[in-house]
Every structure is written in structure tokens, then in C-alpha cells.
Amino acid sequence: MKILYTGNLKEDHRHDLLSDFPQVDLVSTANESIMDIEICDSDIFISWGRFITPERIARGKNLKWVHALSTGVDKFLIPEIISSDMLLSNSRGIHxxxxxxxxxxxxxxxxxxxxxxxxxxxxxxxxxxxxxxxxxxxxxxxxxxxxxxxxxxxxxxxxxxxxxxxxxxxxxxxxxxxxxxxxxxxxxxxxxxxxxxxxxxxxxxxxxxxxxxxxxxxxxxxxxxxxxxxxxxxxxxxxxxxxxxxxxxxxxxxxxxxxxxxxxxxxxxxxxTPHVGGVSPDYTKKAMALFKENLQAYISGKELPTKVDKHKGY
Known part of the structure; x- marks a missing residue:
């Protein structure tokens, strides 16, 4: 199972995820050119809204699940996600x-x-x-x-x-x-x-x-x-x-x-203020902890705790 994370994930966060889910192949990058290559065979895409484009999602032929690092998912509600079988989840509650x-x-x-x-x-x-x-x-x-x-x-x-x-x-x-x-x-x-x-x-x-x-x-x-x-x-x-x-x-x-x-x-x-209301020093730590809860549910065949209704937008 390959997970693509948009951003430079710190080593301690990588370690926390891989120690609990050693079967996962985790790739993290902030380079969009590399992102466009890595997404081609990724199963899960963890992203901020600014990295979501129709072209990028279309390249993800194996994508089964897109996880938003934000609560709002308005930038994720594109036809390539909505009309597909992909799951969509968010990071509600962490901030x-x-x-x-x-x-x-x-x-x-x-x-x-x-x-x-x-x-x-x-x-x-x-x-x-x-x-x-x-x-x-x-x-x-x-x-x-x-x-x-x-x-x-x-x-x-x-x-x-x-x-x-x-x-x-x-x-x-x-x-x-x-x-x-x-x-x-x-x-x-x-x-x-x-x-x-x-x-x-x-x-x-x-x-x-x-x-x-x-x-x-x-x-x-x-x-x-x-x-x-x-x-x-x-x-x-x-x-x-x-x-x-x-x-x-x-x-x-x-x-x-x-x-x-x-x-x-x-x-x-x-x-x-410049859209900083949810910012905190431990944001990524909280976001990854919540993602792990969702990943455990996904692997167990259960509903994602923070699953988003793609048609309602929340």
C-alpha cells in the first residue's frame, strides 16, 4: 500500500506512522514534479487543497482514498474525486x-x-x-x-x-x-x-x-x-x-x-489575519495521529472516522 504525502514530512512523523503500519510504502514530497510521478501508483493521497488539481488526480490511476490535511474540503470537490469511487476524509476536530x-x-x-x-x-x-x-x-x-x-x-x-x-x-x-x-x-x-x-x-x-x-x-x-x-x-x-x-x-x-x-x-x-486560525506548533502531529485512526479503520474494512460526504461537501 503506497501513501503519498504532500510536503516534507519530518522523520519523527514518518517513524510514528511506519512503526504502526510497517506494511506501508510512504513517500513525502513538496516537489510537484515528483508528486506527479509518485501519484501514478499511489493508493492514498494525503494533501492540502492547494495541491489538488484535476490533472494530478487523473494521474492517480490507483487512488482509492484522498485525505485532506484541513477541515474544509472545498478544493477537493472536483469531478475527478466526486464522480469516482475514491474515499474522501478530512482532519476535522484537530484544531x-x-x-x-x-x-x-x-x-x-x-x-x-x-x-x-x-x-x-x-x-x-x-x-x-x-x-x-x-x-x-x-x-x-x-x-x-x-x-x-x-x-x-x-x-x-x-x-x-x-x-x-x-x-x-x-x-x-x-x-x-x-x-x-x-x-x-x-x-x-x-x-x-x-x-x-x-x-x-x-x-x-x-x-x-x-x-x-x-x-x-x-x-x-x-x-x-x-x-x-x-x-x-x-x-x-x-x-x-x-x-x-x-x-x-x-x-x-x-x-x-x-x-x-x-x-x-x-x-x-x-x-x-492571514488564514492562521488553525495554526499550532503540533498541527502535523495531531493531523497524522488522526490520519492513523482513519488508516486503521481503512485496513480493517470499517468506515473512516472522518469520512466526508463528497456530495454534501462535509
Whole structure:
């Protein structure tokens, strides 16, 4: 069984995998020319979305399974994978702590005015600004999965009211009120903070547009940790510049890197990070541990723990 990993896998990670699965032939490379050769007889392809192309997948005549090193699989949903018998799995759940922390790294500095105080520090200005907090505020989580649950859990530490949407609503001890994904418009007027954590699919493309933004409070703050395509960025820019909502924290964009001519860069009420919400020093260690769980299931003829429905996109 041959596994192709896209990237330069460190020796300790190689050792961990091969010690548990000595029957595996593991090849790792970041060189795309070598990748295109090695994929021809590979059974399993472990990859980031940027290495997924129709031509490369078509070369993998023996491919039986593609595993995404990310949670989002929008770049994997190409006809060569969807219409084939290949299995598709992802790395959901391994960065729920990091992404949930990143959400609050937007919220806390915003309500405590740290962004403003930093600017004042550079100008050597001493002034008391009006400060608010998170307690007793309402946070809305759009797409309650494992990451959303972790966000809700942390929100409860700050004594926040939590509402959430989920395609198939289930009870959560951290959520005060659950709604179906079709009831999004019900939560928009009530939230002080809106956090997007849904996968990018045909259903969620431009999920938040002009209409949805107009339903939100003028004091509301939006955080996008999902995919850039979930938000209509032109509508968001207009809402921010017209103060239709108070601010936004964005870690993902419809085009990445965010073009230098994007007007979002210039907004004082828009806070930008370069798609680093899930980054951690031990990301690869966690990702490979999860892959090993899937590999054990695959070898045993069981369903993959993080199998993706290729037609639903999650």
C-alpha cells in the first residue's frame, strides 16, 4: 500500500506512522514534479487543497482514498474525486482549540478597545475610552460542529448567551438556543457577535450578504473563520464602511492571499489575519495521529472516522 504525502514530512512523523503500519510504502514530497510521478501508483493521497488539481488526480490511476490535511474540503470537490469511487476524509476536530482561541483573540481586544489603545500608545496618548465586555452578550455560531462546540464552551466561561445554527439541530450543554441552518435569519437580529464556521458548499456560498447584514444590529461584530466564499465581501465592505455593523474579524477570504488592492485592508473596523486560525506548533502531529485512526479503520474494512460526504461537501 503506497501513501503519498504532500510536503516534507519530518522523520519523527514518518517513524510514528511506519512503526504502526510497517506494511506501508510512504513517500513525502513538496516537489510537484515528483508528486506527479509518485501519484501514478499511489493508493492514498494525503494533501492540502492547494495541491489538488484535476490533472494530478487523473494521474492517480490507483487512488482509492484522498485525505485532506484541513477541515474544509472545498478544493477537493472536483469531478475527478466526486464522480469516482475514491474515499474522501478530512482532519476535522484537530484544531478546534486554536480556532476557538482565534475567535476570542478578535472579540476580547475589540470589546476592551485594545486595538484603539495600541494606536494611542504609538501616539503616546493617555485617554479613557468607553469599554464594554462579553458577559451577558449574545454570540451566534453559524455551523455548530466540533469547532463551534468549542467556541460555545469558551463563550460560557465569559457568561455569554449562546445561540447556534446546525443543519440537523441537536442539544448542546453549551448552547442556550439551537436553530436549524434554514433559520439563520432568526438569530441575526439578536446577536452581538456572529461567528461563521460552516463549510463552503453551494448552499453556503455568499451565505452572508447584503440582506443578512441588514438584519444584524448596528453594534454587531462578525467573525469569519469558515471560508471567504461564505461572505459576500463587497456587501460586507459596504456594511462596514457605512457602519451598518460595527466591525469584523476576518481570517479567511474569497481570494488568498488577500489582494493588496482589496479595500478591506483600509478599514479601521476590519481586523485581518492571514488564514492562521488553525495554526499550532503540533498541527502535523495531531493531523497524522488522526490520519492513523482513519488508516486503521481503512485496513480493517470499517468506515473512516472522518469520512466526508463528497456530495454534501462535509
Amino acid at each position: 478546534k482549540e486554536q480556532i476557538s482561541e482565534h475567535v476570542f483573540s478578535f472579540l476580547l481586544p475589540y470589546v476592551r478597545r485594545q486595538f484603539d489603545y495600541r494606536k494611542m500608545q504609538k501616539r503616546k496618548e493617555w485617554e479613557h475610552l468607553t469599554i464594554s465586555g462579553l458577559a451577558n452578550k449574545t454570540i451566534g455560531i453559524v455551523g455548530l460542529g466540533s469547532i463551534g462546540e468549542e467556541i460555545a464552551k469558551k463563550a460560557k466561561v465569559f457568561d455569554m448567551t449562546v445561540v447556534a445554527t446546525k443543519k440537523n439541530p441537536t442539544n448542546s450543554i453549551f448552547v442556550d438556543k439551537m436553530y436549524s441552518s434554514k433559520e439563520l435569519n432568526k438569530i441575526l437580529p439578536m446577536v452581538d457577535f456572529l461567528v461563521l464556521i460552516v463549510p463552503l458548499t453551494d448552499e453556503t456560498q455568499n451565505l452572508i450578504g447584503e440582506k443578512e447584514l441588514s438584519l444584524m444590529k448596528k453594534s454587531a461584530f462578525l467573525v469569519n473563520m469558515a471560508r471567504g466564499g461564505v461572505v459576500d465581501e463587497k456587501a460586507l465592505y459596504k456594511a462596514l464602511i457605512d457602519n451598518e455593523i460595527a466591525g469584523a474579524g476576518l481570517d479567511v477570504f474569497s481570494k488568498e492571499p488577500l489582494p493588496q488592492d482589496s479595500p478591506l485592508w483600509e478599514l479601521d473596523n476590519c481586523y485581518i
